[in-house]
Amino acid sequence: xxxxILICDDDEGILDLVDLVLGGEGFDTIAEINxxxxxxxxxxxxxxxxxxxxxxxxxxxxxxxxxxxxxPQTKHLPVLVISASSDxxxxxxxxxxxxxxxxxxDLDSLVNKVKRLLPAN
Amino acid sequence: xxxxNKGEFTFSNDTIKxxxxxxxxxxxxxxxxIIITDNQQPDNPIIYCNKAFEKITGYSxxxxxxxxxxxxxxDDRDQAERxxxxxxxxxxxxxxxxxxxYRLDGTLFWNELYLAPIKDDQGKIKYFIGVQNDVSxxxxxxxxxxxxxxxxxxxxxxxxxxxxxxxxxxxxxxxTVRESLIVLAPDYTVLSVxxxxxxxxxxxxxxxxxKSLYQLGNGQWDIKELRKLLEQILxxxxxVVDFEVTHDFPHIGKKLMLVNAHRIELEGNYKDRILIxxxxxxxxxxxxxxxxxxxxxxxxELKTPLTTIKGYVQIINRLMPDSADEKLKNxxxxxxxxxxxxxxxxxxxxDVSRIQSGNIELHKEPFDFDHMVxxxxxxxxxxxxxxxxxxxxxxxxxxxxxxSHITQVVTNLLSNAIKYSPDHKQVxxxxxxxxxxxKMAITDHGVGISRDEQHKIFERFxxxxxxxxxxPGMGIGLYVCSEIIKNHGGTLWVExxxxxxxxxxxxxxxxxxxxxENAG
Numbered sequence: 041x042x043x044x045i046l047i048c049d050d051d052e053g054i055l056d057l058v059d060l061v062l063g064g065e066g067f068d069t070i071a072e073i074n075x076x077x078x079x080x081x082x083x084x085x086x087x088x089x090x091x092x093x094x095x096x097x098x099x100x101x102x103x104x105x106x107x108x109x110x111x112p113q114t115k116h117l118p119v120l121v122i123s124a125s126s127d128x129x130x131x132x133x134x135x136x137x138x139x140x141x142x143x144x145x146d147l148d149s150l151v152n153k154v155k156r157l158l159p160a161n
Numbered sequence: 162x163x164x165x166n167k168g169e170f171t172f173s174n175d176t177i178k179x180x181x182x183x184x185x186x187x188x189x190x191x192x193x194x195i196i197i198t199d200n201q202q203p204d205n206p207i208i209y210c211n212k213a214f215e216k217i218t219g220y221s222x223x224x225x226x227x228x229x230x231x232x233x234x235x236d237d238r239d240q241a242e243r244x245x246x247x248x249x250x251x252x253x254x255x256x257x258x259x260x261x262x263y264r265l266d267g268t269l270f271w272n273e274l275y276l277a278p279i280k281d282d283q284g285k286i287k288y289f290i291g292v293q294n295d296v297s298x299x300x301x302x303x304x305x306x307x308x309x310x311x312x313x314x315x316x317x318x319x320x321x322x323x324x325x326x327x328x329x330x331x332x333x334x335x336x337t338v339r340e341s342l343i344v345l346a347p348d349y350t351v352l353s354v355x356x357x358x359x360x361x362x363x364x365x366x367x368x369x370x371x372k373s374l375y376q377l378g379n380g381q382w383d384i385k386e387l388r389k390l391l392e393q394i395l396x397x398x399x400x401v402v403d404f405e406v407t408h409d410f411p412h413i414g415k416k417l418m419l420v421n422a423h424r425i426e427l428e429g430n431y432k433d434r435i436l437i438x439x440x441x442x443x444x445x446x447x448x449x450x451x452x453x454x455x456x457x458x459x460x461x462e463l464k465t466p467l468t469t470i471k472g473y474v475q476i477i478n479r480l481m482p483d484s485a486d487e488k489l490k491n492x493x494x495x496x497x498x499x500x501x502x503x504x505x506x507x508x509x510x511x512d513v514s515r516i517q518s519g520n521i522e523l524h525k526e527p528f529d530f531d532h533m534v535x536x537x538x539x540x541x542x543x544x545x546x547x548x549x550x551x552x553x554x555x556x557x558x559x560x561x562x563x564x565s566h567i568t569q570v571v572t573n574l575l576s577n578a579i580k581y582s583p584d585h586k587q588v589x590x591x592x593x594x595x596x597x598x599x600k601m602a603i604t605d606h607g608v609g610i611s612r613d614e615q616h617k618i619f620e621r622f623x624x625x626x627x628x629x630x631x632x633p634g635m636g637i638g639l640y641v642c643s644e645i646i647k648n649h650g651g652t653l654w655v656e657x658x659x660x661x662x663x664x665x666x667x668x669x670x671x672x673x674x675x676x677x678e679n680a681g
Binding site: 051053054056057058060061095124125143144145146147 | 460461462464465466467468469471472473475476504
């Protein structure tokens, strides 16, 4: 069983790229463009890792992250935050992110980070 | 002469001829012209004149005797003084007048004429004695004096007029200037304010002038820190520079005001007054804030599609078969280089917005300074085979600072040195320890920077005008460098000569607290 990874970003370009790369690495990927759907998708799909953008309309990444952390079901779910924001790292870590990767990222470092964060490893 | 008794002549029959001759000689010795006219004869003719009278008038005795003395006036008969004379003659009084007379040769002279009547026992005027002095020279001096006086008065009038105009002119500037001005007495009482002050704070002159500065409005200027600064002005002559006051002012609400104050450098009436200039920078600050926000958002928004492009280029590179056309491979590799360049530019923009919002985060750890410089130079050498970078000296120091930031500074200064010296291939770096500071100087022999541009190049978005065409850039690098060095308590400066090259130097304090003290 390949690890299941949920990617949430409001930018379709990023979503397609990450989906393509991680799919290419043999992971089972789910791409979600609307942050409001994420909790439902997690409940249904039970992903092993979530990749989360910060600046998203309506429900921002850090708000979503706080909700996940307050829920016992998702409290320990590994979440890798991806952001182009200059203060993204501190916002993400304060909201309870497991790790952070800045945009623009190198594909190899993204894949390496993802592999490190997966609990099976 | 027999006797001179109590100042009176006395004559005797024996000596009368001699005595008379003596008196006549005395009259002839006089410098004043003397005549006697006989009022008992028609037209009051001259019956006697002395030598001086002949000399003054140029006429000889034979041309004088028998004439009325008006012949001296020739045709110049409309003199006001004649009325005075006529009046005196009629009443039998003395008089002194200055009248214009003419010599035999027609030339004018001023005659100071003393006219005295000689009366008989019944008071009837028998003779007039006229004593004349040529006062032309005095008259001329008087005339000159009068002309000078008139000129002087005219000049004073003009000067007063021009002073008043210049005062009004200055006042109109003071009233028109779009900055609020207050003049304070040494005890901080408001002496005057300009119109802009009244308009800005929506107050009247009456509720402002004559009051203490600290009592104005709702005590908006009664700020401990500002009080301290203002009280230092007169004793130390230190001005208050760009003091920001954020306050909820009466009538106008919450505003950000910039206060500058200094002593009025005048003696006399205006000694020890304080001029305060207040500028409302609320709007300017908010525009600056919006611009910073814009920069931050723009660079964020640019990074997102850039991430995608960078990722896809990486994927293309991976998928590229070895057998692919060299031209295609070359195109893709160029794309990689330029995507990276774009990324760096966006990174710089982000740096600026971060510095502007005060979010520059330093992660300080001791690092080997010389090694860091070596590595930075190596990375530049790899990218620029055209130039030679020579490193002299060493610091042999561990520096406690943010290595990635300091590396950014060194890299930036080195790339600038190369960028701006296209025709000279050597760039040298000199490392040393001076007192308790690390010093690094990077010298190029390139285009150089003119003196008046030198201090501006550290401002953000500043570009030296002539270089804009030849050397593209955003004018961010040096600004970021100087902010980073400042944040480490150090200094960054340039020495340069146009056409000869530049030396950019940095110093960084080895002991931070002490260094910061020295720098301050």
